[in-house]
Amino acid sequence: MSDPLIRLDGVSKSFALPDGRRFEAVREASLSVRAGEILGLIGRSGAGKSTLLRLINLLERPDAGRVHLGDRELTALKPADLRRERQRLGMIFQQFNLLQNATAAENVAFPLRLHAGRSRREIDARVAESLALVGLADKADHYPAQLSGGQKQRVAIARALAPRPDVLLCDEPTSALDAATTGELLATLRDINTRLGVTIVIVTHELEVVQALCERVAVIAEGRLVEQFDLADASRQATSPLGLELVRLQWREARLAALDQSALETSAVIASIGRREVRHA
Numbered sequence: 001m002s003d004p005l006i007r008l009d010g011v012s013k014s015f016a017l018p019d020g021r022r023f024e025a026v027r028e029a030s031l032s033v034r035a036g037e038i039l040g041l042i043g044r045s046g047a048g049k050s051t052l053l054r055l056i057n058l059l060e061r062p063d064a065g066r067v068h069l070g071d072r073e074l075t076a077l078k079p080a081d082l083r084r085e086r087q088r089l090g091m092i093f094q095q096f097n098l099l100q101n102a103t104a105a106e107n108v109a110f111p112l113r114l115h116a117g118r119s120r121r122e123i124d125a126r127v128a129e130s131l132a133l134v135g136l137a138d139k140a141d142h143y144p145a146q147l148s149g150g151q152k153q154r155v156a157i158a159r160a161l162a163p164r165p166d167v168l169l170c171d172e173p174t175s176a177l178d179a180a181t182t183g184e185l186l187a188t189l190r191d192i193n194t195r196l197g198v199t200i201v202i203v204t205h206e207l208e209v210v211q212a213l214c215e216r217v218a219v220i221a222e223g224r225l226v227e228q229f230d231l232a233d234a235s236r237q238a239t240s241p242l243g244l245e246l247v248r249l250q251w252r253e254a255r256l257a258a259l260d261q262s263a264l265e266t267s268a269v270i271a272s273i274g275r276r277e278v279r280h281a
C-alpha cells in the first residue's frame with residue numbers, strides 16, 4: 001500500500017462516567033486510510049464509531065496513541081499548527097449543524113472567514129464554487145429553514161469543502177434523510193471523491209450505505225477495530241457478525257442484479273419473437 005494519508009497508531013479514548021469510573025470508548029485502534037479512497041466505519045450503536053472519527057481531526061484528543069495526516073503528526077502539533085492542518089479535514093454531521101440565522105452562502109463562508117488572509121472576493125468566489133459543486137447555486141440566499149433535509153446536508157458538504165480539504169469526515173450523514181434523498185446524497189459524495197479526489201471516511205450504521213459508496217470497510221465493536229476489508233475482494237473471509245451481514249447483503253444485491261439481467265434478456269427474447277410473429281402475420 002502507498003503511504004497512507006491518515007494513520008491512527010494505537011489510539012485510545014475514555015470518558016468519565018458520573019460515578020467517577022472511566023468508560024473506554026475506543027481501545028488501541030490502528031487504522032490507515034489511503035489517499036483518494038472511501039472508507040466506511042461500521043458498528044452497532046455505542047460501538048465507538050463517532051469517537052473514532054472525531055479522533056482523526058482531534059475533536060476528541062486521544063488518551064494514548066498517535067494520529068498522523070500525511071507526514072504531520074497531528075497529536076504533536078502546537079494549537080496554531082493544528083488549526084492550519086485541520087483545514088485539510090472537512091467534516092459533516094447527522095444533524096447538519098448549520099447556523100440557522102445565516103443564509104446558505106454565509107454558512108459556507110463561515111470556515112473561510114475563520115482564517116485570516118482571504119479577500120472578500122476570494123471568499124465569494126469559493127462560496128459560489130462550493131455551492132455549485134453540490135448543485136445548490138440557486139439556493140445561496142436561502143436560510144436553512146427554507147431548505148429540505150437533503151439540501152441542508154448539501155450546504156453542510158459545501159461548507160466542509162470550501163477550504164478545499166484533502167479529507168471529508170462524515171458522521172452518519174444520511175441518517176436523517178429518506179431513502180431517495182440518501183441515494184442522491186451518496187451520488188454527490190461519490191462525485192466529490194471522483195472529481196476532486198477527496199478522501200472520504202464515513203461512519204454509518206446503514207450497511208446499504210457502505211455497499212453503495214465504500215471501497216473498504218472497518219468494523220468496530222466495543223471500541224476495538226475487529227476487522228477491515230476491501231469490498232471488492234471476493235476472496236475475503238469476514239469474521240465479525242457485522243462483516244458477515246455486509247457480505248450477505250452484497251451476495252443478495254449481486255443475485256438481484258443477475259436476476260434483473262436475466263429478466264431483461266428474457267423480455268428481449270419475447271419481444272423479438274413478437275416482432276417475428278407480427279412480420280409473418
Ligand SMILES: Nc1ncnc2c1ncn2[C@@H]1O[C@H](COP(=O)(O)OP(=O)(O)OP(=O)(O)O)[C@@H](O)[C@H]1O
Pocket residue numbers: 015016023025043044045046047048049050051052205
Ligand atoms: N463525551 C462523552 N462523554 C461520555 N461518554 C461518551 C461521550 N461520547 C461518547 N461517549 C460514550 O462512548 C461510547 C461510544 O460512543 P460513540 O458515539 O462513539 O458510539 P457510536 O458507535 O457512534 O454510536 P451511535 O451509532 O449510537 O452514535 C458510547 O457508550 C457513548 O455513550
